[in-house]
Structures are given as C-alpha cells and as structure tokens.
Amino acid sequence: MFDSIKTFFSSFLSRFLGKKKDVRIGLYGPPNGGKTTLANRIAKDWLGDDVEIGSVSEVAHETREVAVKEEVTIEQNGKSVTFNLVDTPGIATKIDFEEFVEKGIDEDEAKQRAREATKGVIDSIKWLENVDVVIVVLDSAIDPYTQVNITTVGNLQVRDIPALLVANKIDLEDSDVQRIKEAFPEYEVIGISAKTGDNVNELYEKIIRIA
C-alpha cells in the first residue's frame, strides 16, 4: 500500500514539475537538520563553486530568513528540471536565547538572534502557501519522531504538497536512515550527506526522474 502511495507522490510530482512554470521547491525541517548545507550543495553542484545560498553554523537558527535562489537547473542523462530553490529557517516550538549564550554568543546578540529566529519560524510556516514541492531535511543521527517533524509532514499531507524526505548526515556514526523510513513509511526517504556530497546524486536523479 505504501508503495502505491509513493508511486502516487512520484507521479504527481512528475506531472506537476513537467507542466508548471516557476516551480518552487522548499527545503523544510527542524533547525540544524542541514537545509542550508543542502541548499549550498545544490548551488555549488549546479550553479558554480562560488555560489552560496546561506551561511551554516553548529549553533541552531543560523538561517533566520527565507532565501530563494531562482532558476536552478539540474541536468543528467539528457534530462533536466529547472526550479526555484527556497531555503527556509528551521521550524521549532521553542527558542531560548540562553542556549545561544551557552554556545559562546554575546547576550545582546543572542537575544537579537532569538527574536530573528522566532520571525523566521513564522515566515517558514507562511511560505508553506508558496511552495509546490517540499524536501524535508532531517538529521539522520537523531530521533526523527518529534512533534515538529510530525506536524511538518502532516501539513504537507493536508495541503497536498508532494514531498521527499532526506535523511541527512549519513557521514555521522550515529546515522540511522532506517529509523526515518520507519517513522514516515508513506514517504520516499533518501539518505545523503549534504556536507560531503555522499549520495546526493540519488537525490538529483530522483528529482530528474520524476520531472
């Protein structure tokens, strides 16, 4: 049954990307899942080494504004797909400036970062209205069964937004792609490392194959 649902999503995505102009693919997920690292990887691979979508950090909520890169074209085996890539701030239910202070950030700057991060979460949620396809980026080294992840995926389902799940950080020792597959069996899960580039071709192939 799940295979048929996956096929439906693939087919829907294929028809969708094939017909609509200015398709927006949104990168969604919790903070520190590696959305911006993946956005930068896609930009580097397809737009050139000097192109970067955003800065990355070990401190959560580094991305606090939605960033859009227009006309990203992925080409492989004579096929291609062009889309606008939307990198969004991580969705969270709590933001504590003191956690930023503990990471060595000055208190005033930490408070400002927290204010910007709260606005970023709201913007991410609003942007759900504007994306056509979503790639949910999850850290495969941590428990995926959180309410934020469930809420994010649930919203994609009720809004009929086609989605792929990326199990990122497969380069880490604790990575467990299977755990994500078991948590969200109705979705196709692709294990990658956006940081090292491991297996990103499978993600590109998936996007192209269904386009």
Place this chain on the structure above:
Amino acid sequence: MLTFKYLPHREIRDLSSEERIDMILKYVKEHEIVLLEGTLRPEEETNLIAKTMESIGESFKGIEISVIHPKHRDQTFSEKLRTKIADLLLGDSYGFTLVGSADVIKEITQDPNKLQFFAEDIKKKDDE
C-alpha cells in the same frame, strides 16, 4: 507543584481554531501542563507554533508539544475502521495532546505508543 489542566473535547469542540489556540496558550503561559482530549488539526498545530513564536520573550521561551494518537500504522483493519467511525462521530476527539511551557517541560520523548516527559516545578522555583 506541577499543575495539569485537562481540557475535555466537549469544552473546546465549539471553539474556533483561534479560540482553541488562545485557550491552550493562556494556560501554558500560566505554567500549567495542558492535557487536551483529542488532537489539533495539522494547520492548527502550525498556527499554535506561529502564535507561540509571536509570544516568545525573555519570560516565555516557547512550548513543548506531543500527541498520542491511536491512528497508528500498525492498527489492524478493524481498529482502523473503529478509529474512522469514532472520527466521524466525535470529530478530533481521539487521542491526547500534551502541551506545556518549555520552562516546565524540559523534554518529551515519544514513539507511536507511549510518551515520556521530564518536567520542572517552575512554580515552586518562583516561590523560592
């Protein structure tokens, strides 16, 4: 002392989404742990997150939320059918939703069948 506020479905079923969310956040900001009979719709959950973000400041750091829902993928066909019928009859009253201030609930771990949370008695802390 940790305080739970139990919200039975009948108390919220006639409220609008905004009113439900406002009620939950009101109790949460008073450091009560809200145990809601039933679940919010996914759109309501994102609205709750957005409203939480609007409220965050130095004295309110956000929320922890978790849902225990019987609509689990390992349900047998008859269990799924019962769940479906209950949904039709009772709306979103199946399952439970736990919401608390991030100051009070430090961590929630969940799997489809059980939920564990670690709480701190912040009211006692305030009184000291």
